[in-house]
Amino acid sequence: MGFMDFFKSSWGVHPDDHKRPAADAAARRVPVPPRVYIPFSQHVGAPARPRVVVGQHVLKGECIAEAQGNISAPIHASTSGKVTAIGEITAPHPSGLPILAVTIDSDGDERWIGTEPIHDPFSLAPADLARKVAEAGVVGLGGATFPSAVKLALGLRSKITQLIINGSECEPYLSCDDRLMRDSPEGIIGGIRIMLHATGANEALVGIEDNKPEAIAAMRKAAAPYSEIRICPVPARYPMGSDRQLILELAGKEVPSDARAADVGVIVHNVGTAFATRQAIYEGRPLVSRLMTLNGDAMANPGNYEVLVGTMVSDLIAFSGGYKSPAARLIMGGPMMGSVIPHAHVPVVKGTAGILAFTAAELAEEEARNCIRCGSCIRACPMGLLPLEMANNIRADKLDGAEQLGLGDCISCGCCSYVCPSRIPLVQYFTHAKGQLWAQERGKLRNESTKKLAIRRTERIEREAREKAEAAAKRKADKAAAAAAAAAKKETTGA
Amino acid sequence: MSQLSIARAAPAAAPHVPGKASVSRTMFLVQATLVPATFYGFWLYGWPAIFLFLLTVGSCVFWEAACIRMAGRLTKPQLTDGSAILTGWLLALTLPPWAPWWVAVVGGLLAIVFGKQVFGGIGQNLFNPAMVARVALLVSFPVPLTLWVMPTPITAAGAPGFIESIHLITGTVAIPDAVTSASLLGHAKTELNRGIDLVHAFAGDHAPVISWIGARAGSLGESASFLIAAGGLAMFFLGIISWHIPVAMLLGVVIPAAIGHAVNPARYLDISAHLLSGGVMLGAFYIATDYVTSPSTDKGKLIFGFGCGFITYVIRTWGGYPEGVAFAVVLMNSLTPVIDRLTKPRILGRDKRGRPLQIKD
């Protein structure tokens, strides 16, 4: 083991788990709410294009918006009912800005659209499997929401040798993957087998953090008949579930910074995505609901809930039993990387792994102080960056300096902010800088296109002036010729 | 709104749970590990040392409060983070225990105002504040800063009482000549300058071995080298410092010392003399490890520590001053930004030079 070969061994942090007792409670199904609000953009890539109109009656699972472009996914109705509006709602996003969504008033029947289950997926070509998964609107349910079919199709272009299934669930407070692995391990294994066939990988490695012994046991039992699927417990360390770290841990491969996992022959999928893939193929059902965690000291009944996509967070919390203490902050996702939502009147979307309601005591907010250069952030960073130097540059508005230090490699995991004794919001500096750099890039592209437009306009005006001059000259020439001809005629007739 | 506070404008950013680290906790633990050595020093040198310590710390806190108030910031959060107290504490440990009161006050001014606040406050200074003060004091007032006394335990007969100590420290009574003594390094340097080699210089009463129990004259930190080292080890196990700087600095002293002493014992002091005298232990564990002025990366820390130790040895052996830790630390502090830039860690997915890794087919 060369010292230079292995990445540093001290990356990551060990926050308190806070997963139990929510993880141990039985999963509950949230009943159909009176109204669902389904956004068109619940995935990475172009938003889906609506194909229903207001007043239309839809069935559960009916496609209500089509994928636009290569990186996109369709959206399906999560319950049967009538489309009452297509308009703006508050996005489940820290900015509180509006997004477009479909509002469906449920009729309470939960009538499914006709589905086409596939009984033997292994007889299908991988491209057909990927297409079926795409039509089902399956996206990465770990939170990244990348369209899964696109990832599966990558296997057709690059040689994929290993499929890594992410069951680590490294974020504290969240336990939906844990619950899914305990309750439906066969379903997950079924999905994994389909993915193996679709990508052509030789083996599947399922990474599960060792703080989930029940899940490990259940998955081991379900995977026993299949030698190509191995259950691999990994140390519980945040962010073990980050794909670069998980690939390094399970496959021993380091993904180059300008490449994707597929370029080293690996594809990573979440266990929830594997389960949704199984539903899409074996039952022909699109992705319209998901298991997610409700947790936080403010919740009366923390646990895992099966929720329809588009359910308002307020309806979900009300069904679970409401708050037991005042909630100082609502978070969609985990505490390390999750986004704060402005209020509870936002919908649950495909990528919602959890809703956390924190009390003020849990947040323990403190005013930030000056950096004391202790270097804790450097030790904690799982990517080997220098958070304190990058933040110094960004504070002085030297975004290029931060980029040179490796800002583009930052995965915004939050380890640096977590360990900072001065409570500096380091991740906010980095997301701000990344956003500014993207905005500058967009501005540059905009400038280039407007410059082209200005040049075209000048050319157009010159062309029009030229044509006008030519036409005038031609008219003059014609007039002169006609006058000359008339004069010549007059002469010949006159003479 | 406090100008120093970083307000979370608009939405709150992740992460939403706090870690357990805090600046005041770190400062408090560092001070706790210093307590045994300091109290032993108080016992060895008596009331004047206690007064000097209190004056130094008080002066540092006073100047810190004055600077913060002048800068228009809220004093409470910054004063209570404990950094000014620690600076004063470390400075007091490097001063002669019976130094006059104005050394303490001027030392505090130099350390806090010129060593820290003019750079922008905590986290912004380039040089270690305590060492800036010590160097400035040593160069400006060489006599009081090198007037060492023999340890006279506070319970012993000849020890000055409470009132007498006040007189001593205010300068109304001069320090009796019988009490003054040379530190080990001072003695070594003067003897060598007089042409007497070390073997003869350290025979009998001046044998280095008495340094082990602190029976030799020196600063508060010097006499309690063992307890300082123990405190340093405690800090390591508490996770406050990493092993890189202390080990590298001690090696930086030990390796040349071993070579020198093996080659010519009459000219070069041996390892234990170097390690136990002057501020090497204090420097290695408490001063060079200062977060703000030392490199942030592990590799950088090794280079920094070794440089501190080596320069200390060079100054002690061939330089004009008998003690070199303060100068060595300040000199290496100036190199910290360069060391930081040259020892950046490897980014995952990139090679050492920062280029993306190549995929092996």
Next chain:
Amino acid sequence: MIIAVASLTLLSLILGLILGFADRAFAVEGNAFVGEIEAMMPGSNCGQCGFPGCSGAANAIVDGSADVTCCPPGGKALAAALAAKMGITIDLTQLKDDGPKIAVVAEEICIGCARCAKVCPTDAIIGAAKQIHNVLREACTGCNSCVEKCPTEALTLKPLPITVQHWVWPKPLAA
């Protein structure tokens, strides 16, 4: 002493010659530099800077008769980029920059005279005579020419609307 004077004189002569040679040999072509500056400008030749078009402004910036902050549509970002290119340090904290702006037609007031469409340097305004006009968001550079031309003040400059995709985290406030 003679030697000292002579050697210093000789040294300064040699160094002066080297400097003069370097000034000629390594001189930067003024025109090429102006071209680089011009490439960074918005390119719509709106004239708000007071110079004849973006190339006029680029020339003025290079020869020093114009400040890097002279371009309103470019805003703070352009000023910072120009300052970096010119190698000068400038304090931009006081520069008022509300972000990129685009022209918006108030449909109730527009009379369809089409005077604005004729002056737009990027042809961003669509609308035939006596029809309501509209500004194409992606083509507008915020140069203000149409606002000044409109006889009924139907056109105003408004900040570019922010969407969820384009929203940027604010920088944490510091001391």
